[in-house]
Amino acid sequence: MMSAKTPNAIDTFVGSRVRMRRQLLGLSQEKLADQIGVTFQQVQKYEKGLNRIGASRLQRIADVLSTSPSFFFQQDESEPLSLAGLETSVAADPVAEFLHSKEGLALNRAFLKITDTQLREKIVALVKAMAHAQEGRGVVGEQTKPGETFA
Known part of the structure; x- marks a missing residue:
């Protein structure tokens, strides 16, 4: 109770x-x-x-x-x-x-101001690549095949 x-x-x-x-x-x-x-x-x-x-x-x-x-x-x-x-x-x-x-709110506010869908997708791909590189699963700047994404 x-x-x-x-x-x-x-x-x-x-x-x-x-x-x-x-x-x-x-x-x-x-x-x-x-x-x-x-x-x-x-x-x-x-x-x-x-x-x-x-x-x-x-x-x-x-x-x-x-x-x-x-x-x-x-x-x-x-x-x-x-x-x-x-x-x-x-x-x-x-x-x-x-x-x-505080960081999450600031990041989301800034991201919401970006209206270009392709730019948003590129930012998400960049952040994913950086996260994978930090985890030792890839290298920032490493080329991917067309249509390949980090998941």
Whole structure:
């Protein structure tokens, strides 16, 4: 049984998604708080899962953050939140952990500003090549056959 001071896992997950979306949009806790009619301390509590977000408040947050309320319950774009898989969500998932980091947010913001699809693909290929080289599986600058990708 959960104590009164222990945040609910779903509230924590939803709060982390609010934080991620807010930071991705470059919005401060104060600005979000002003736009949804609460204090910035209340936004902090929502983001930490300490206070549960009611349905109407979650809808308002979604409107301000230009997304749908369902976004806050998704582990990825296609997978809805399940309590069974929650233990391995943000804290145990290195991708989610990176996306919540300062570097991850900065990288994603910059990448989203690139509108050229081919350039985006080349950047992804470059980063994959660098990662493989660092892991000892390849050499940066190594030529690949047309259509070959690093996976």
